[in-house]
Amino acid sequence: MQSIFLTIFDMSIMASVIILAVLILRLLLKHMPKVFSYILWLVVLFRLLCPWKIESDFSVIPNSFSGIPQKLALEEANYISFTETLSSTYEAIGDAMNGGLEILQVKTNSEQLGNNGYVPAFHFEVWFLFFGYVWLFGVFVMLVRGLIQELKFRYHLVGTLKLEYQDILLVQENKKYTVYLSDYVDTPFVIGILFPKIYLPSTISEEEKSYILLHEQYHICRGDHLVKRLYFIALCLHWMNPLVWIAFSLAGKDMEMSCDETVVKKLGVETRTKYSQLLLNFATGKQNFASTPLAFGEGDTKSRIKHLLTWKKQNIWVLSSVFFLLCILVVVFLFSPKTTETRVMGANYSKGTIVYERPIPPETFSNDAKHYCITADYHLYARQDEASDWEYIGALENYHRLVTNQKELDGYLENAKVNIATITDAYIVRAEQNIFYLVMQTRKGETLLGIGLEDVAERYDKYSDDTFLFAVYNLENQFKEGSTNGNFFSRSLVHSVGKEVDTFAYYFNEKEYPDYMIAGFLADKEENRFQDMGFAVFQIGKDKKSYRLLQYYCYEDAAFSKNGVYPCADAAIVDENGTLTDKTTYDVILINNYTNNDVFHDIDNDDVVKMELILHFLDGSEETLNYSVFGKRDMILVHWDDLKGANRVSWHFYNRDGEEIEAP
Amino acid sequence: MGDLKLGVIESRFAELIWSREPLSSGELVKLCQQELGWKKSTTYTVLRKLCERGIFQNVDGTVTSLICKEEFYALQSEQFVEENFKGSLPAFLTAFTRRKKFSKQEIEELQKLIDESKTV
Numbered sequence: 166m167q168s169i170f171l172t173i174f175d176m177s178i179m180a181s182v183i184i185l186a187v188l189i190l191r192l193l194l195k196h197m198p199k200v201f202s203y204i205l206w207l208v209v210l211f212r213l214l215c216p217w218k219i220e221s222d223f224s225v226i227p228n229s230f231s232g233i234p235q236k237l238a239l240e241e242a243n244y245i246s247f248t249e250t251l252s253s254t255y256e257a258i259g260d261a262m263n264g265g266l267e268i269l270q271v272k273t274n275s276e277q278l279g280n281n282g283y284v285p286a287f288h289f290e291v292w293f294l295f296f297g298y299v300w301l302f303g304v305f306v307m308l309v310r311g312l313i314q315e316l317k318f319r320y321h322l323v324g325t326l327k328l329e330y331q332d333i334l335l336v337q338e339n340k341k342y343t344v345y346l347s348d349y350v351d352t353p354f355v356i357g358i359l360f361p362k363i364y365l366p367s368t369i370s371e372e373e374k375s376y377i378l379l380h381e382q383y384h385i386c387r388g389d390h391l392v393k394r395l396y397f398i399a400l401c402l403h404w405m406n407p408l409v410w411i412a413f414s415l416a417g418k419d420m421e422m423s424c425d426e427t428v429v430k431k432l433g434v435e436t437r438t439k440y441s442q443l444l445l446n447f448a449t450g451k452q453n454f455a456s457t458p459l460a461f462g463e464g465d466t467k468s469r470i471k472h473l474l475t476w477k478k479q480n481i482w483v484l485s486s487v488f489f490l491l492c493i494l495v496v497v498f499l500f501s502p503k504t505t506e507t508r509v510m511g512a513n514y515s516k517g518t519i520v521y522e523r524p525i526p527p528e529t530f531s532n533d534a535k536h537y538c539i540t541a542d543y544h545l546y547a548r549q550d551e552a553s554d555w556e557y558i559g560a561l562e563n564y565h566r567l568v569t570n571q572k573e574l575d576g577y578l579e580n581a582k583v584n585i586a587t588i589t590d591a592y593i594v595r596a597e598q599n600i601f602y603l604v605m606q607t608r609k610g611e612t613l614l615g616i617g618l619e620d621v622a623e624r625y626d627k628y629s630d631d632t633f634l635f636a637v638y639n640l641e642n643q644f645k646e647g648s649t650n651g652n653f654f655s656r657s658l659v660h661s662v663g664k665e666v667d668t669f670a671y672y673f674n675e676k677e678y679p680d681y682m683i684a685g686f687l688a689d690k691e692e693n694r695f696q697d698m699g700f701a702v703f704q705i706g707k708d709k710k711s712y713r714l715l716q717y718y719c720y721e722d723a724a725f726s727k728n729g730v731y732p733c734a735d736a737a738i739v740d741e742n743g744t745l746t747d748k749t750t751y752d753v754i755l756i757n758n759y760t761n762n763d764v765f766h767d768i769d770n771d772d773v774v775k776m777e778l779i780l781h782f783l784d785g786s787e788e789t790l791n792y793s794v795f796g797k798r799d800m801i802l803v804h805w806d807d808l809k810g811a812n813r814v815s816w817h818f819y820n821r822d823g824e825e826i827e828a829p
Numbered sequence: 830m831g832d833l834k835l836g837v838i839e840s841r842f843a844e845l846i847w848s849r850e851p852l853s854s855g856e857l858v859k860l861c862q863q864e865l866g867w868k869k870s871t872t873y874t875v876l877r878k879l880c881e882r883g884i885f886q887n888v889d890g891t892v893t894s895l896i897c898k899e900e901f902y903a904l905q906s907e908q909f910v911e912e913n914f915k916g917s918l919p920a921f922l923t924a925f926t927r928r929k930k931f932s933k934q935e936i937e938e939l940q941k942l943i944d945e946s947k948t949v
Contacts, residue, residue: 324875325840327866348836367837 170297172216177406180212183498184408187226190494191415194487197479199423199472206416208498210392213399223310224500254295292428307401319356321349321365342382352447353377354460357396361385376440377461379428389420418465422472429473441470512711513538513656514612514640521581521637525618530635532601537614538656539641540714545594545602555656560593561604576632577603579792588613593716593777596811603634612640642711658686658701658717680705682712688719778819833905837882841865842875846885847898854890 187205194201255294325345343360346367363381365374384390397412403409424443429437449464514537534547534556543561548554564574578585590606603615617634658666666686681704688697699719703712778790790807817825835843845860846852852860854936857876867875877894879885884901885894896904914920931939 323871324838324842324867327839346838348838580930 170244170300173240173292173300173402176213176404178410179501180209180403181406182225183212183406184412186498187412188415195489196475196477197283197484199419199426203416203418203423204491204495205498206412206419207392208398209412209416210396211499213403214395218501219499220502221500223504225497235284240292252297255292257291277535303404304401307404310571311397314478322347322356324348325364325412338581342378342385344378352460355379355381355384355390357695358391361390372439373443375447376432376436376443379431380424380461383427384420387424389424418468424470425469425473426476429476437473437476441473444470469520485625490789512612513643514614516614516638517641519636519638520583520613521634523581523633523635525635530598530616530618536643539604540656544656545604558596558602559594561594563592564593564603573632574603577615577632581615581634581637583613583637604640612642614622614638614640658684658714686717773818774821775819777819779817781815833901833908838865839875839879842883843879843898843901843930846892847894851891853890854887857892 187202189211191202204681225456271308325347328344328346342363344363346369348367349363350366353363353369355361355363363378363385365377369377396416398414408743425440429440429555430718432440442467444461447461494737516535516537533549535550536548537563538546538548540546545558545561546555546560548556574588574591575585578588587607587609588605589608594602594604596602600621601617601619603613603617605613605615607613608710612639615634616636616638617632619632666688681702683700683702685700686698688699697719699717701717702716703714705712774793778794780790782787782788819825842861843865843866846857847857849860854873854876858867858869858872861872862869876885876887880887883894884896889947908918910921914924
């Protein structure tokens, strides 16, 4: 559900830009035939309803407007119920007010989670979840309201008299329009999608009839009854966007006005007074925000009359050039900005080439770290080299989106001789001793790190130039595909779990889940036994250069031993010294694929000569492997690779006579 | 007495009943189907509306009128004169003859009416 809400949200934002553009254009096109505005509104409708993006460099929508929700998306939270989201939202708001993008522990009711049933989530993810439900509720209310209005309306359509009329517009030969007379309607309108019907008040005169029918017929011809319904659906989906309501209202007006124009054009300019009189007669005065039919008298009668009376025929050259420009605009409006896939977050970097450096006194800054880590949840760590510990620098704040910061950034980058046009995203970390870091992503997908000195006293003085960048480096992403470099992922974990964790096992399943990885970790490096143990699920970014910590599970005292777990026949756990422990079961076994490549199975029964190992794969297939026990050996050695990534194994033991015996 | 106005279609429907009453509701339904193309439910709905206005009644499946046609139009004219001419018939006739004078035949008919009402 979340992804639906986020897609709609995304569409809404981008459509809003287009709506604003159309509003401006509409003012310019005031004296042009309304059909031009109508076409523009159709484009808006398309953008509101169609989730597929056509990406191009020529989009009018600025890059920062696109994909905002996707950049913050939570993808695996379906197990968090609505009531839990509610309370988490309050927590999130409270937390945020105390400053920070800290990860919240959101309580879930998932059975999969063992002990505490908590799952880490970023603040905005919780909010999005909450607003997703609110949005859904709103959509539901809108649809129900529309349905009730429709039913109430149709209820009045009893007792009608059917007439039939030929196509007055001569659009299609011999096409008959179904027209009904009714005593109970006070304004003519069109209703129905597949088979539109025209309803007229029975008190209508013959002359009036011809005008009205022409108008309504044109509506049907152009498919307006269908367009209006689609617009209503768009309104239901985008109810939280006030611009869409404005668009709906104006689109309806333009729809009517262009029909008015056609009628007057067809019958002659001198009829417009009579027609305006008709409009007055049937004026309902109400703005109809429903899905239901196009009523003749609905909407802004005054402006419709005004428009008709001031309308004059345009020069054919003016018309064609405007039309040509419009065509171009329509195509451009359909484009969405290109989204860059690379993410700065969730990656380890090493300092690369120097883009810019300016000597500064060593007492102001001397930390010359070689490695940087940007966790997926916006925290920056640095360390001198492989041998040293990671040092926490600070939390990243979004810097690029605030327009006021653009000028500052411009200034810094200019001094550093970096072209600001190449920067698509920037984050700032304010560290100690007035040092600040700027993490920037370029259009080409490269990452830059800027280090600067800030004159705190003049932080809010935009004319101050005592704040500057003294170094800009390229950051090289250290991610290696299939990498099991613990350091790469452990930072996020440390940050989330809150303790020093030691990741030791990784599991990739390239075939079924190429984007995910599970890492096992031990928490509390100090203790060697009975530590907290857990595993974390990471999502690898599509560019294969960044990762995201989705969730982690931490079990208290679950780790029995750091160096080896010995699963035992009679379910007793023996530690590395061979002593029995008082733990009798284990929930999770994590084995580092690359160091422990064998699985030992202890056999207590001397009669066992053969073991049949059945591999069960995720797709349901099975494979059988046979192992013989030689002599007096009391262990069967199974190579990890032999397991071929099976999801599950089961085994059977046989004695000399080929009979199956109890699994020891 | 309910609203004594009948819409164009309602008048046609009323006419069907007035010209054939008393008739069963089933017959009326069939009639409406023929003349107006109405479904059964439509007929019943419109009938109900007119019954509520006190013009017709549907008792045990038989439809009869509470006000017969002549009486209805008489009442309607009375209401019209009441509303628009404060009940003054001369005022009405004055307005009526504003544009057209009476023809000789009309004068004779009117005179006959006056004479008849004088004697009652």
